[in-house]
Amino acid sequence: MNYQFDWDLVLHGEYAEWIVDGLIVTLKISAISIVLSMLLGTIIAVFRMTKVKPLVWFSAAFTEFFRNTPLLVQIFFWYFGSSTILPKFVNQWLAHHDFEFAAGTIALTVYTAAFIAEEIRSGIFSIPKTQLEASRAVGLSFTQAYVYVILPQAFRIIIPPLISQSLNLIKNSSLVMTIGVADLTYMARQIESYTFHGFEAFTVATVIYLCISLLVSLIITQYNKHFLRKIVY
Amino acid sequence: MAVIEVRNLNKWYGDFHVLQNIDETVEKGEVLVICGPSGSGKSTFIRCINRLEEFQKGSVHFCGKDIHARDVDVNSLRAEIGIVFQQFNLYPHLTVLKNVILAPTKVRKTPKGEAEDLALMLLERVGIQNQAHKYPAELSGGQQQRVAIARALAMRPQVMLFDEPTSALDPEMINEVLNVMKDLAREGMTMLCVTHEMGFAREVADRVIFMDGGQKIEEAPPHEFFSNPKSERTQLFLKEIL
Ligand SMILES: Nc1ncnc2c1ncn2[C@@H]1O[C@H](COP(=O)(O)OP(=O)(O)OP(=O)(O)O)[C@@H](O)[C@H]1O
Ligand SMILES: [Mg+2]
Numbered sequence: 001m002n003y004q005f006d007w008d009l010v011l012h013g014e015y016a017e018w019i020v021d022g023l024i025v026t027l028k029i030s031a032i033s034i035v036l037s038m039l040l041g042t043i044i045a046v047f048r049m050t051k052v053k054p055l056v057w058f059s060a061a062f063t064e065f066f067r068n069t070p071l072l073v074q075i076f077f078w079y080f081g082s083s084t085i086l087p088k089f090v091n092q093w094l095a096h097h098d099f100e101f102a103a104g105t106i107a108l109t110v111y112t113a114a115f116i117a118e119e120i121r122s123g124i125f126s127i128p129k130t131q132l133e134a135s136r137a138v139g140l141s142f143t144q145a146y147v148y149v150i151l152p153q154a155f156r157i158i159i160p161p162l163i164s165q166s167l168n169l170i171k172n173s174s175l176v177m178t179i180g181v182a183d184l185t186y187m188a189r190q191i192e193s194y195t196f197h198g199f200e201a202f203t204v205a206t207v208i209y210l211c212i213s214l215l216v217s218l219i220i221t222q223y224n225k226h227f228l229r230k231i232v233y
Numbered sequence: 234m235a236v237i238e239v240r241n242l243n244k245w246y247g248d249f250h251v252l253q254n255i256d257e258t259v260e261k262g263e264v265l266v267i268c269g270p271s272g273s274g275k276s277t278f279i280r281c282i283n284r285l286e287e288f289q290k291g292s293v294h295f296c297g298k299d300i301h302a303r304d305v306d307v308n309s310l311r312a313e314i315g316i317v318f319q320q321f322n323l324y325p326h327l328t329v330l331k332n333v334i335l336a337p338t339k340v341r342k343t344p345k346g347e348a349e350d351l352a353l354m355l356l357e358r359v360g361i362q363n364q365a366h367k368y369p370a371e372l373s374g375g376q377q378q379r380v381a382i383a384r385a386l387a388m389r390p391q392v393m394l395f396d397e398p399t400s401a402l403d404p405e406m407i408n409e410v411l412n413v414m415k416d417l418a419r420e421g422m423t424m425l426c427v428t429h430e431m432g433f434a435r436e437v438a439d440r441v442i443f444m445d446g447g448q449k450i451e452e453a454p455p456h457e458f459f460s461n462p463k464s465e466r467t468q469l470f471l472k473e474i475l
Contacts, residue, residue, distance in 0.1 A: 130320060138312065
């Protein structure tokens with residue numbers, strides 16, 4: 001074997017900058033998608049709890065559809081297909097901005113939201129029905145009851161699954177390189193094709209993914225421990 | 234004008250006729266005690282008044298207005314009708330103070346400071362002003378139920394409904410809750426109380442009604458109700474619980 005390891009190549013200089021650039025894109029797309037998918041997932045979950053049939057059906061179809069089709073196909077769908085279904089002004093706006101990044105964000109958000117919606121729904125089910133009743137009985141609307149009483153309790157219960165959904169999203173974000181988003185994986189691949197030092201490049205990328213994941217779980221666990229008290233009924 | 238007027242109220246769960254031809258009028262400042270065996274429809278009856286339960290036949294008027302009228306908003310209706318449940322049902326993720334100010338600030342849009350002043354006054358009135366910043370789980374059952382009463386009062390309701398407010402409590406805590414309820418009654422609050430605390434009924438009720446099998450079997454002022462019950466079923470029931 002005459003492969004010469006060259007760690008310096010990826011740890012210093014121009015290629016290291018590529019890695020950093022890629023890391024920033026990965027962090028950005030992950031952070032934006034996590035926040036958006038929590039919001040969307042919450043809305044989808046609450047739709048399912050209403051007595052409004054069309055909302056219930058929409059929410060059920062949404063979760064089934066996006067959870068049961070491959071993420072890569074969904075990414076291609078938003079990338080190649082979105083111009084057909086999105087309104088014209090959105091397309092125009094996208095064309096002048098980072099279209100790849102937007103398509104990737106939408107794909108990750110929608111896909112993860114479907115999973116998060118199911119977690120939130122199971123959280124909601126674990127809260128005694130009397131909580132909703134007590135909220136509605138003082139005059140809170142359905143939405144107010146969910147915003148101030150039901151969801152805050154549901155979220156405390158489902159912190160662990162939400163962590164794992166967030167970590168999945170960070171890992172899944174590596175797939176957006178397929179539509180040309182210059183994320184960490186994309187940059188590692190670039191370094192490989194310029195230098196043929198793929199081993200070093202992907203080792204560094206792997207270690208970085210691992211560190212992000214560990215850091216995110218640590219932060220959420222600490223937050224959970226210090227800021228959220230256990231709920232006793 | 235009567236605060237609550239129930240006319241020919243009928244409700245079914247499938248084939249089961251849970252409320253049968255109930256008529257009842259509660260005037261301002263009146264205290265009505267409802268008793269009866271388990272499953273007789275007491276909870277269902279008072280929950281029809283704030284539309285926590287819907288019914289198929291008859292009508293309920295609140296301050297002269299049909300609660301099912303098109304222009305009656307269910308949330309505004311409920312804001313005027315306080316209810317206290319057997320199991321307290323406080324919001325476990327909020328402090329006592331926040332439990333009390335939630336509805337006033339969100340439903341009535343009362344400014345936070347004003348809502349807190351009122352909340353602290355109410356908490357003082359039910360004897361737990363020192364616990365305002367604790368969480369419900371840190372309080373005893375009796376204290377939790379008093380918070381629940383303060384929470385309902387914070388909306389300044391026209392009438393208070395109580396659904397067996399003391400039956401989930403340890404015996405030594407029952408009186409602290411009953412005392413709060415007696416004070417309320419004496420201050421002129423209109424109250425409908427499902428309870429088997431006959432001492433409470435004797436002391437503050439204007440009328441006691443006895444329900445069985447979804448029907449109102451008997452209705453009388455307390456002294457008459459206890460000393461001279463007309464129906465046999467009432468006599469049997471009273472024998473069992475006294
Ligand atoms: N959602 C429901 N579906 C079917 N039947 C019901 C439902 N809720 C209550 N019931 C029945 O209606 C009857 C009256 O119930 P309700 O809770 O009003 O009785 P209650 O007098 O309050 O009794 P308790 O003293 O046990 O609280 C009971 O037989 C109960 O089983
Ligand atoms: Mg009951």
